[in-house]
Amino acid sequence: MRIQTFSILAGSEACNARCPFCISKMTPPLGVDLPEPNVNWRNFKVACRLAKQSGVTTAMFTGKGEPTLFPKQITRYLNEMAEFQFPLIELQTNGILIAEKSAVYKEHLKDWYERGMTTIAVSIVHYDPEKNREVYLPHKKSYIDLPGLIAFLHNTGFSVRLTCILASGFIDNAERTTTLIGFAKKLGVEQLTLTPVNKPDESESFETWKWTNTHHLTGEERVEIIEYLKKHGHKILHLPHGAIVYDVNGQNVCMNNCLSVNPDPEELRNLIFFPDGHLRYYWQYPGSIIL
Ligand code: SF4
Structure with a gap:
């Protein structure tokens, strides 16, 4: 059994x-520190041991919400997993708190860097700040200073990945993909990942279902972007879960196909630790439980 990524729900x-x-x-109340969610630390060690013995090279902090709301918990996770020495440790974030409270987060970032974190993956939907504001911060007048955030993360020593959700009306054609790649390159972003927005068959929220159904890439839009990457990029890596990594004019660009169920049972994609101590290998199947 091969596991590529060890995902930790923080x-x-x-x-x-x-x-x-x-x-x-679930939106946190402003100005109030949220109680830190409990973690089954005993099972976290079991998960780390299994990940290590399965050959995992990348541990990724992600979440059903925003992990940086609980910075001390991330530090504790890093302490607990230190003995397993995962070579690559990544944090998936919307970057908002790091950008808005950089003085506070500078100290956390330094701590995380010293404890082995290597990459900060910032999610976006566009290079245009107004488009990002519309999606991430519709209740605010402006979006964060994204170039400033990237420079700040670089200065702290991190490698930066921009994870762009592709959606109709946002990054949805070859021209905008070209501009996005140029934007990433200009800012020295090490990796750019393109992930088409998922259209779930059903969703607990009608609003979410409606938005994703209206904005998922059409077949033509998806093909146009893929053809652009094939024509202008040099294929450098084919990941087992179907994503393809290109070098486009010196910029690393990964096109994710969102295939979350791996067709090859010998090549499991993910090992996912849930804070309650459960361990699964698929997000969408509660039955894919290991312990
Ligand atoms: S998708 Fe957006 S709202 Fe949802 S957890 Fe990520 S940043 Fe927050």
């Missing part, structure tokens, strides 16, 4: 953004 379902494609609609 934080809770709380998030400081308001993405219309997200099912986590």
Whole structure:
């Protein structure tokens, strides 16, 4: 059994953004410190041991909400997993708190860097700040200073990945993909990942279902972007879960196909640790439980 990524669900379902494609609609009260969610630390060690013995090279902090709302919990996770020495440790974030409270987060980032974190993956939907505001911060007048955030993360020593959700009306054609790649390259972003927005067959929230159904890439839009990457990029890696990594004019670009159920049972894609101590290998199947 081969596992590529060890995903650690940090934080809770709380998030400081308001993405219309997200099912986590729990928004934290402003100015109030949220109680840190409990973690089954004993099972976390078991998960780390299994990940290590399965050959995992990348541990990724992600969440159903925004992990940076609980920075001390991330530090504790890093302490607990230190003995397993995962070479690559990544944090998936919307970047908002790091950008808005950089003085506070500078100290956390330094701590995380010293404890082995290598990459900060910032999710976006566009290079245009107004488009990002519309999706992430519709309740605010402006979006964060994304170039400033990237420079700040670089200065702290991190490698930066921009994870762009592809959606109709946002990054949905070859021209906008070209501009996005140029934007990433200009800012020295190490990796750019393109992930088409998921259209769930059903969703707990009608609003989410409606938005994703209206904005998922059409077949033509998806083909146009893929053809552009094939024509202008040099294929450098074919990942087992179907994603393809290209070098486009010196910029690393990964086109994710969102195939979350791996057709090859010998090549499991993910090992996912849930804070309650459960361990699964698929997000969408509660039955894919290991312990
Ligand atoms: S940043 Fe992530 S968790 Fe937060 S609302 Fe957007 S998609 Fe959901």
